[in-house]
Amino acid sequence: MFTDISLTNDRPLYLQIRDYIRQMILRGLLSQGQKLPSTRELSDTLEVSRNTIILAYEYLEDEGFVKTIRGKGTFVSAVSIDYKNVWDMDWNSRLTPYANMANRLDIVKHESKWQKGMISFKSIAPDDKLFDVEDFKRAFQNRFSLEGEKLLNYGYAQGYKPLIDYLLHYMENKGVSTQGKSILITNGFTEGFDIVLSALVNPGNYILCENPTHNTAIKIMKLHHQKIIGIDMEEDGINLAKLEKALANNPVSMAFLIPSYHNPTGVIMSPQKRIQVLDIFARYKVPVIEDGFNEELRYSGSHLSPLAALCGSGNSVIYIGSLSKVLFPGLRIGWILGDKELISKLESVKRSRNIHTSFLDQALLYEYLSRGNLEKYLKKARKTYREKYDLAIECAREYIPHKTVLGEGGLHIFIELADHVDARQVLTRSIRRNVIFMPGDIFYTDGKGSNTLRLGFARSTLNEIKKGFKIIGNVVKEMEE
Amino acid sequence: MFTDISLTNDRPLYLQIRDYIRQMILRGLLSQGQKLPSTRELSDTLEVSRNTIILAYEYLEDEGFVKTIRGKGTFVSAVSIDYKNVWDMDWNSRLTPYANMANRLDIVKHESKWQKGMISFKSIAPDDKLFDVEDFKRAFQNRFSLEGEKLLNYGYAQGYKPLIDYLLHYMENKGVSTQGKSILITNGFTEGFDIVLSALVNPGNYILCENPTHNTAIKIMKLHHQKIIGIDMEEDGINLAKLEKALANNPVSMAFLIPSYHNPTGVIMSPQKRIQVLDIFARYKVPVIEDGFNEELRYSGSHLSPLAALCGSGNSVIYIGSLSKVLFPGLRIGWILGDKELISKLESVKRSRNIHTSFLDQALLYEYLSRGNLEKYLKKARKTYREKYDLAIECAREYIPHKTVLGEGGLHIFIELADHVDARQVLTRSIRRNVIFMPGDIFYTDGKGSNTLRLGFARSTLNEIKKGFKIIGNVVKEMEE
Numbered sequence: 001m002f003t004d005i006s007l008t009n010d011r012p013l014y015l016q017i018r019d020y021i022r023q024m025i026l027r028g029l030l031s032q033g034q035k036l037p038s039t040r041e042l043s044d045t046l047e048v049s050r051n052t053i054i055l056a057y058e059y060l061e062d063e064g065f066v067k068t069i070r071g072k073g074t075f076v077s078a079v080s081i082d083y084k085n086v087w088d089m090d091w092n093s094r095l096t097p098y099a100n101m102a103n104r105l106d107i108v109k110h111e112s113k114w115q116k117g118m119i120s121f122k123s124i125a126p127d128d129k130l131f132d133v134e135d136f137k138r139a140f141q142n143r144f145s146l147e148g149e150k151l152l153n154y155g156y157a158q159g160y161k162p163l164i165d166y167l168l169h170y171m172e173n174k175g176v177s178t179q180g181k182s183i184l185i186t187n188g189f190t191e192g193f194d195i196v197l198s199a200l201v202n203p204g205n206y207i208l209c210e211n212p213t214h215n216t217a218i219k220i221m222k223l224h225h226q227k228i229i230g231i232d233m234e235e236d237g238i239n240l241a242k243l244e245k246a247l248a249n250n251p252v253s254m255a256f257l258i259p260s261y262h263n264p265t266g267v268i269m270s271p272q273k274r275i276q277v278l279d280i281f282a283r284y285k286v287p288v289i290e291d292g293f294n295e296e297l298r299y300s301g302s303h304l305s306p307l308a309a310l311c312g313s314g315n316s317v318i319y320i321g322s323l324s325k326v327l328f329p330g331l332r333i334g335w336i337l338g339d340k341e342l343i344s345k346l347e348s349v350k351r352s353r354n355i356h357t358s359f360l361d362q363a364l365l366y367e368y369l370s371r372g373n374l375e376k377y378l379k380k381a382r383k384t385y386r387e388k389y390d391l392a393i394e395c396a397r398e399y400i401p402h403k404t405v406l407g408e409g410g411l412h413i414f415i416e417l418a419d420h421v422d423a424r425q426v427l428t429r430s431i432r433r434n435v436i437f438m439p440g441d442i443f444y445t446d447g448k449g450s451n452t453l454r455l456g457f458a459r460s461t462l463n464e465i466k467k468g469f470k471i472i473g474n475v476v477k478e479m480e481e
Numbered sequence: 482m483f484t485d486i487s488l489t490n491d492r493p494l495y496l497q498i499r500d501y502i503r504q505m506i507l508r509g510l511l512s513q514g515q516k517l518p519s520t521r522e523l524s525d526t527l528e529v530s531r532n533t534i535i536l537a538y539e540y541l542e543d544e545g546f547v548k549t550i551r552g553k554g555t556f557v558s559a560v561s562i563d564y565k566n567v568w569d570m571d572w573n574s575r576l577t578p579y580a581n582m583a584n585r586l587d588i589v590k591h592e593s594k595w596q597k598g599m600i601s602f603k604s605i606a607p608d609d610k611l612f613d614v615e616d617f618k619r620a621f622q623n624r625f626s627l628e629g630e631k632l633l634n635y636g637y638a639q640g641y642k643p644l645i646d647y648l649l650h651y652m653e654n655k656g657v658s659t660q661g662k663s664i665l666i667t668n669g670f671t672e673g674f675d676i677v678l679s680a681l682v683n684p685g686n687y688i689l690c691e692n693p694t695h696n697t698a699i700k701i702m703k704l705h706h707q708k709i710i711g712i713d714m715e716e717d718g719i720n721l722a723k724l725e726k727a728l729a730n731n732p733v734s735m736a737f738l739i740p741s742y743h744n745p746t747g748v749i750m751s752p753q754k755r756i757q758v759l760d761i762f763a764r765y766k767v768p769v770i771e772d773g774f775n776e777e778l779r780y781s782g783s784h785l786s787p788l789a790a791l792c793g794s795g796n797s798v799i800y801i802g803s804l805s806k807v808l809f810p811g812l813r814i815g816w817i818l819g820d821k822e823l824i825s826k827l828e829s830v831k832r833s834r835n836i837h838t839s840f841l842d843q844a845l846l847y848e849y850l851s852r853g854n855l856e857k858y859l860k861k862a863r864k865t866y867r868e869k870y871d872l873a874i875e876c877a878r879e880y881i882p883h884k885t886v887l888g889e890g891g892l893h894i895f896i897e898l899a900d901h902v903d904a905r906q907v908l909t910r911s912i913r914r915n916v917i918f919m920p921g922d923i924f925y926t927d928g929k930g931s932n933t934l935r936l937g938f939a940r941s942t943l944n945e946i947k948k949g950f951k952i953i954g955n956v957v958k959e960m961e962e
Contacts, residue, residue: 012853019654026790027657059856065760077783080752081656086795087763091681091823094734099680099826106829110636128630136633140621149609152617152809157589172499175562176777187668187835194834199580200572219833253575271561282568302558303545309507314567328633330840342572343582348587352700353675354668359811359841372493375540382543393914 001029002037002045004371013048014055021056025079036066038072094457098223105219107442112427114436119468121437123261124411124456128324128380132373136328139367147363155359157351158343159185159335165273167321167335170369174295175309176319182343184350185357188334189291190216192320193256195349196289196336197224201254209244209256210238212443212452214263214291214445217256230445233262235406237269242278255286259307261294264443264454265414266407278310278317285455292321296378299386299409308337315339325411327346329362385411386456391465392457399473401480403451410457414440421479426453429475435468482510483518483526487535495536496531497536502537506546510742515760517547517555520778577776579704582680586700588923593908595917600949602918605744605892607807611862613854617809620848628844636840638832639824640666640816644847648802654696655776656790657800663824665831666838669815670772671697673801674737676830677817678705682735689727690737691719693924693933695772698737711926714743716887718750721757728765736767740788742775745924746895747888752785759798773802777859780867780890789818796820806892808858810840866892866939871947873938880954882961884932892939895921898932902960907934910956916949 003022007013024030033285036042038357039057043050057074060066068074086387094105103109114120136216144151164183172178186192193216202209203225211230221228232239237259246252257277259269281288290307298304308319315338322334336346350356368374392413396405400415407413417423423439430436440452453472457465486493486501505511517523520538538555541547549555549875554646576584584590595601625632639645646666653659667673674697682688684706690698692711702709710727713720718740726731738758739751750758763771771788779785789800796819803815817827831837850856873894877886881896888894898904904920921933934953938946 009853014788015853015856019650022654025784026654026786059860062860064779064782079656079784080755080786081790087766087797088795089768089797089820090767091796091820091826093594094681095826096680096683101831102680103826103829106832107828108832125635125637128634130631130896131633133625133629133633137625140625144614144618144621148614151614151812152612152614153609154604154606154805154810168813170501173503173507175560187838190833191835199577199583200575202577203676216833222831257634274561276710285570298545301545302562303503303506305561309562312567314569315572316568316570326637329635330633332835332837339570339572345572345576345584348584348590349580351587351589352583352704353696353834354672355607355815356813357668358813358842360845361839361841364841370492372496375496379540379543411642445853 002042005046007046007048010086014052014059017046017048017053017056018059021060022065025076026081028081030076032076032078034076036076038073040278047143063467099221105222107215109238111438111442112431112436118431118434118436119460119464121435121455121457121460121468124325124458125329125383126381126411127459130377130384131328132377135373136349136364136368136369139364139373143367151363153359155356155362157356158347159183159357159368160359160362163362164371166366166369168339170322171308171319175305176337177309177313179313180315180340182340184343184346185337185362186322186334186350187332187354188355189293189320189322190220192322192334192336193217193289194220195225195353196318196320196344197221199346199349201226203345205253206250207254207256208252208286210262212264212440212449213256213445214293215442217291218443219373219444221256230443233265233267235267237262237267237273238277240273240280243277243380244280247280247286252284252286254289255281256289257307258291258293259408260292260304261297261408263293264412264438264440265412266412268304268408274305274307274310278307283317287316287318290317290319292319294325294410296326296344297382297385297410299382299389315342318342326381327374328365331358331365333357333361333365388457388460388462388465389456392455392469393464395466395469396455399470401473401476403472405461412454412456414454415426415452417453417476419451421451421476423451423453425479426475430472431477433471433475435471437472483523486527486856488527488529489710491919494541495533498527498534498537498570501538502541503546503809506557506564511557512579513557513559515557516888517557519554542739544922561565567579577579582704588696592919593912593917593922599915599917600941600945601911602936602938602941602949604804604937605939606810608865608940611858612809613858615853617845617849620794620852620854621847624844624848632841632844636837636843637923638660638837639828640664640838640843641840641847641849643841644843647847647850648818652653652789652802652818656786657818658790660794660796661796661821662818663821665817665827666843667815667817667831668835669805669810670774670801670803670834671701672834673803673815673817674698674770676827676834678707678800679801680827680830681882682707686734688735688737689733690765691739691743692925692926693736693745693921693930694926695739696923697772698772699924699926702737702925709926714746714748716748718754719758720745721754721761724758728761728767733767735770736762737766737770737772738788739772739774741773741785742889742891744774745893745919745921747891747893749785749889755786755788755791759788763797768797770798771798775806775891777807778863778866778891779806780863780870796823799823806817806857807862808845812846814838814842814846869938869941869943872943873936873950876947876950877936880951882954882957893935893937894916895935896933898957899961900932902932902957904932904934907953907956910960911953912923914950914952914956918953
């Protein structure tokens with residue numbers, strides 16, 4: 001005993017010794033009533049201070065593994081260990097259709113993976129090297145010295161009040177009327193969208209969206225057993241004639257739109273089209289879920305009001321916001337802005353899902369935002385991303401034989417190749433040359449898009465963009481021959 | 482213009498000025514082409530530095546609200562504002578049965594609320610004054626200087642690797658065999674349980690649990706349309722004869738048990754009963770979801786192996802852990818330990834819900850735990866809570882006329898009053914005397930428990946426990962007369 005213990009430097013010694021003895025007891029190698037070595041003996045054997053052993057024994061006693069009898073020594077307690085009931089489930093056969101679908105639609109599991117050395121255009125996550133780590137640290141220090149332990153205890157399902165107020169103001173600054181509206185804080189866009197669908201659509205309902213659209217949104221709509229009606233995109237947003245026709249011919253209960261930096265095409269819906277779209281939906285009395293995706297990353301042009309602003313004091317638009325593609329996605333904070341009564345209902349759904357979003361993170365984000373750090377950061381980020389964007393557009397047009405190159409800013413562009421070119425084959429061949437990207441078909445609601453690809457450039461260097469796009473271009477050229 | 486602007490100290494001045502001008506533009510009070518005052522003029526008018534105005538104008542330009550023409554001045558851009566499409570939805574009529582049920586079962590909305598000045602035994606949240614704020618700050622500094630911005634970018638659905646490894650080791654220290662097992666990090670127990678049910682039970686399935694049981698678990702089981710079979714509790718855990726009978730007579734697909742510090746009764750399942758329970762479930766091939774609730778708060782007695790340990794290398798127990806009733810519930814971190822293959826499936830469900838749990842929080846918790854802070858904290862917390870617990874038991878027995886007083890540690894006790902005494906009436910009358918608690922009926926699966934109450938004491942002082950229990954006791958006595 002104690003001959004096979006190997007002490008390391010990465011954890012307190014007394015805990016390592018405690019754990020070793022626990023394991024001996026739990027494996028039945030030390031049995032009830034057996035005497036442990038004295039603290040002096042063990043300190044000699046292990047060549048650690050006697051205090052370390054005393055502390056280890058104290059913890060073992062606190063946790064009910066041993067009992068010390070004064071003047072007699074330390075003895076193993078009656079710890080029940082029993083391995084009789086070993087039986088194995090076949091869990092796979094038990095999985096619900098929901099879990100099976102979540103697995104089948106999990107692109108992280110099924111798409112080609114990035115390998116070391118590859119140039120990757122797969123992700124549209126922001127470049128964390130741009131984050132102001134010092135400002136975030138300061139936010140932690142400030143907020144923590146103000147509220148301390150309170151930030152670590154339970155909070156409220158709706159969210160951290162100062163952050164909610166900040167975001168209401170933030171939305172007002174986008175022209176949104178917040179009269180009669182309220183905000184629910186969620187774990188990012190994904191949870192926001194899932195909660196809204198949970199509360200407002202029933203299986204078999206018709207939901208309308210742009211085609212292509214955000215693949216996570218497609219996944220969630222499918223998990224809610226929605227009949228998805230995808231409407232073709234044009235260079236200034238959704239096709240109005242097709243939208244009108246779809247609404248006339250189907251009992252659509254809800255729409256999902258990404259008017260700003262549409263994912264995956266990068267198209268921005270024009271101001272005129274925004275009004276027209278809202279007019280059409282108002283006529284058919286179909287409410288809209290608006291994804292405010294990357295509104296913060298416009299590089300030029302006039303301010304564009306989100307649909308949630310253009311609907312004025314009406315309550316028919318639910319806006320889901322997130323800074324995750326710009327700032328701190330690891331914190332997983334997003335928000336739903338909508339009718340006050342509705343938000344109160346969604347709050348109960350949120351509470352039944354996970355009680356609330358981390359209060360610490362909400363408080364830190366609030367502190368960071370309220371000090372004007374977002375504006376400062378966006379100034380810097382826009383400059384860097386714009387440079388990459390300009391180069392990406394230029395290289396795409398120059399190197400990659402295409403039908404269209406779409407993308408008016410943001411962190412990605414979208415390419416339609418000639419109709420007969422299979423983007424998945426382009427991907428396979430590009431990967432062999434160490435370049436990876438996202439095939440466009442995963443964004444389509446109807447299995448189309450086999451000749452499309454999305455290229456995210458946020459975390460690539462200018463050189464990588466040039467080099468990587470050339471390689472993709474060469475692959476396409478070879479395939480067209 | 483600018484006469485109604487009121488500048489405050491809580492936000493950077495340039496942002497306040499920017500916001501004011503944005504609002505003027507968005508409300509149509511400044512229209513396209515209109516010229517803004519020069520920076521010098523406005524700096525005079527508002528009595529702030531000219532640099533502040535320059536910065537405000539710069540941001541307005543970045544965001545597409547104005548355009549500066551050299552030598553001419555700054556002009557309002559073409560910002561589309563339109564409030565034509567105002568229409569209102571009746572959202573209530575659209576709510577899904579799921580959302581309506583989540584609302585109906587939301588006890589935060591429907592139970593009596595704490596008011597200032599009340600002594601509260603309602604909550605079982607930990608006392609945040611016990612948290613080691615300095616240790617947590619140090620954890621932030623250490624982890625952040627090690628990983629910095631990486632902690633703020635996207636992570637992995639399964640969780641933060643070092644935390645997963647720590648928790649695997651932590652579970653091994655409870656005697657759990659982790660061979661063939663894995664861990665998924667969740668936003669607390671609530672999300673863990675919801676994800677497990679989403680993946681493994683279908684509507685109309687039979688699920689078995691203790692009666693009473695954790696009210697949030699009841700809510701989630703109902704939201705999953707489970708037929709709940711509640712088995713009566715005894716002083717050493719679930720009634721075995723009734724358990725056996727229920728399994729023999731119903732096609733039960735899953736069980737949910739809280740063997741340690743059962744919520745709400747505070748009963749600890751005895752070591753013998755744990756083995757017997759597993760034997761019975763093995764016989765009927767029914768898997769068990771084990772809630773490891775408050776295992777960390779034993780004040781005395783030998784170590785008790787969780788069911789997940791007693792089932793040895795078998796995979797039929799899914800263990801859901803959380804430190805939330807002990808440490809940092811505001812972070813919302815819990816974990817599911819189970820069969821490796823199963824955890825990989827649950828990971829996809831987690832990804833479809835909210836991508837992952839905050840990586841910052843996971844990293845901070847890991848850093849805090851790995852330094853031995855949990856053990857240090859538990860030593861202190863156990864001492865404080867034990868004192869409260871001892872007094873609570875003593876006062877309950879002395880002051881409150883009862884049939885049984887249950888609770889073997891933890892942060893709450895459970896009282897059965899005489900059969901004819903209505904605990905909700907006791908509550909109403911106690912509230913009039915400024916004492917609030919949790920009526921026991923919300924924990925019952927079958928509408929029983931009208932004569933029961935749960936008293937949480939974690940955040941009460943010793944004086945409050947004494948005073949509050951006396952008041953409740955007096956109310957009961959008056960009602961019994």
